[in-house]
Amino acid sequence: MNYELLQIVALLTVIAFGGALRKATGACGSDDLEGLMGFKNGIQMDTSGRLAKWVGRSCCEWEGVVCDNATTRVTQINLPGLIEKDLFQTQMVGQLSPSITLLTSLEILDLGGLVGLTGTIPQTIGLQMPNLQKLYLYGNNLTGPVPESIGDLPRLQELALHENKISGSIPSTIGSLKKLKSLLLYSNQISGTIPFSLGNLTNLVELDVHDNAIMGQVPNSIGQMQALEKLDLSSNMLSGSIPSSLTNLTAISVLYMDTNYLEGTIPFPSRSGEMPSLGFLRLHNNHLSGNIPPSFGYLVSLKRVSLSNNKIEGALPSSLGNLHSLTELYLSDNSFSGQIPKSIGQLSQLIMLNISSNLIEWPLPQEISSLQNLQTLDLSFNPLNLSSIPPWLTSISSLSRISLAGCGIKGQIPDSLQTTQSPIQELDLSGNLLSGSIPSWIGSLSQLYLLNLSSNSLDSHIPESLTNLPDLGVLDLHSNKLTGSIAGVFDTEQGTLTYIDLSDNNFSSGVEAIGVGEQLNIQYLNLSHNLLKGTLPSSLGKLNSIHSLDLSFNELASNLPEMLAKLTLLERLKLQGNHFSGKIPSGFLKLKKLKELDLSDNVLEGEIPEGKPLTDFPGSTYSGNKGLCGKPLNPCKE
Template identity: 65%
Template sequence: METSSSAQCLIVSMDLHSNILTGHIPERIGEMQVLEKLDLSENLLTGKIPLSLANLNSISELYLDTNHLEGEIPFPSSFGQLSSLGFLRLDDNHLTGRIPASFGNMVSLQRVSLANNKFEGVIPSSLGNLSALKELYLSGNLLSGQIPESVGQLSQLIMFNVSHNQIQGPLPHELSSLENLQTLDLSFNHLNLISFPQWLAELPSLSRIYCARCGIQGEIPDFLQATPSPIQELDLSSNHLTGSLPAWLGRLTQLYKLNFSRNSLVSRIPVSVRNLQYLGVLDLHSNKLTGPINNVFQIGNAFSDGSLTYIDLSDNYFSTGIIQAGVGSQTGIQYLNLSHNFLGGRITTTIGRLKSLQTLDLSCNKLGFNLPEALANVSSLEKLKLQKNHFTGRIPVGFLKLKRLKELDLSDNLLAGEIPAGKPLTDFPQSSYSGNKGLCGKPLSPCKVRGLLLVEEPLKPC
């Protein structure tokens, strides 16, 4: 990549994102004094960030993200450099070193993303000088130490993401001054909060809370039912939560995403969840939840608009519910995982109404009877996992219509007969069908033929 000395004085905006540019960013790029926007993101650029970028006194937008850049951040090297820079993206590279303390001198910064690099050390307290800052993304690095108290001075901040680092607790109480904060992600650090901070839930604008694997213990705190701003997304997964799913969950009427997975919750799903009209993502997997799960699919018939798209209730102790009734009305579901439960009975034909379904995992349950022919109507299906159940009979010929199917597992059932010949069924490995004593045909052994009659191997008793 090279710059032209004859044209550089005329270029105010250079946008070359999403190409296949290779090589280094040229050092002479700093001579483009009138440049206000530079976007080289989503390319294959390598090497270090040129020091000369600090000379771009007019630049307000700098996007170098999603490349293969390495080394440290070289700017600003002195006070006053890049004083007009408002939007900076360096995420998804291989940058190393510390976040420079001089970052606090770029007082026009409004949005900064340094995520998914290899930055280490502490978050510099000088970031508290960035009075115009609205969004700060530091996730996916090796940052350590505590969140500096000065972050509480960022009165305009609406997004703060430090997830997937090595940040330690305690949280500074100064964060309670962030009156405009809407999204806070502290997940996957070394905070060891023990309890969920009540002052955090009292932030007047906070509606998206992510505190996965923060060491939180005890029951789901009751004060979350009456936050000043309605909760839209709540992730308390991978903690040490115990007790029940509270009935007041149904009062979070603006809730779109709820993730309590990987905890030790013991209860039924409360009837009140039927009030969650905007729920789109429900993840409760890997708990000790019991009883029927019909409530999930009877939420006031609120999902006729397809808002519920992702459901994971796997690795619990559910016994009855969705398989027998209700599932067909939730036509917007794209991901449904009920594996590793105790669900029994048959899958009814209403399953065929899930026209948007891409992943269906009902493995490791006690489901039986024939595989429903109606599954052939789910043309969007890409992953189907029904292994380790008690399904009997033949594989429906209609399954040949599942042209998008990329992963199939029907192993360890009681299926019999010849596997329907043709794509995609014959393209899957033997492991997709193993453990069914009566199955034959490609990719398994050929069915035995006596004269012109196909003879299936008899099922052996369990």
């Protein structure tokens, strides 16, 4: 055996022995060790304690680190913020060290959900980590751009960078990632245009870049992504029209382009057979115009459609009845006119139908009563001019949420609502022409959560049966002609009410009941513009969940109760236009979250307590109280 051959054998022996030794000891190569320690040194705090165990050279045995058995090279780093086995949310505070790119054999890097992780994505990531297949850096606090070198990761299959503060534009090099199946860039600050090169990603099955600041038009090249199943461009600043080339996406099942500045008409489908798998379509919150094309009925796989808040007009096409898989249809806040087509009754799977705030006219098709799976019906704010609520409405066996606000309904609240096939959970008849009293049977709607009868001409008292509603959370009766006491609203053992608006009525008594019962979860209480008399009870201080309290324009008297200072979550306090006297309690200085305060037009006196937030409000907050002085009013006289 010659000398050169002996050298080669010796070298191979050393290499094999070294690899076996590293495998036996759990050690990894010097570059991998340097990269891992560099990452660790960039972290100042790790609430999970995982990095504290990274000591010595046996990095293949460290938590979150996976090595290849044959080579002992590090192939995975799994340090997500949510530790699934314990359902524990952890946090790492520090910077993402560029030394992470020394791990040249890395296939998976998962640092998702570490909200305290800052820094930038290393610019050389694509040049030094050619084996990377999955890169999860979502839910962090990363800044800077997506590096151009990202396109040099030939094996990359999943790229998740969403929920950061990444800026700049989407690099055109992403179009070189031939194996990319999932691209998630949403909830960042990415700007610029969507690169045409994305059309090269024929293996992509998920694209999600919503909640960015992407500007410019959607390129026609996106239509070349034949295998694309999910396209989410929502919550950006996209402008221009929707490219008709989207009809080439034969595998598309989820298409989200909502909350942008898109204009023009809905261009798809142009004929039968296009986009046959499209099940979820969101185009709401744009500037789309024109009509819903009759060809829309060719999208036979549609399950959820939202076109709300656009400028779409014209009649609803009868072809909507062909969408037999449809479960949710949102068409609110457009300019649809004419009548609802009778074919709507063919949508047997429909659960949600919202056509509110349009120009839909009477008559309503009785075929709606065929929708026996319908749970929510919202036809509010259309010029329907209903003489009464259609009796067939109550025959829909699943209907639990009824919104007919601003539909011109006249007369009394119909008794038929107490005999609906399904228990009513939400009833909104606000903004109509209803008269008479609130029926006592309202207390038999045992599952009622929301009752909105505001802006009508209802009179008489609040029925005592209202206290029988164990789940009532929202009660809105404002702008009616109701009289008597408000005490019954608070005289209940149930603590479910969070929103109460009884303003603009003729109530005259009952303030002493506020806070006496179990209604301690109230967050919004408006009793303004009534005829309420008496003094504010100290029990008002028990409403420690309240954010907004409006008692303005009544006939309330006495001193301001010191107990109000206990309402530390208050953001809005309006007491103007009453007969409150005495001094402003110094305890009001504890109301640190107060953003709006109005004590004007009372008979308060003395010096305004000095300090935030009271001295930050304008003089109008205290005007009309002749005895008040001090900042922001004139100085007090000595």
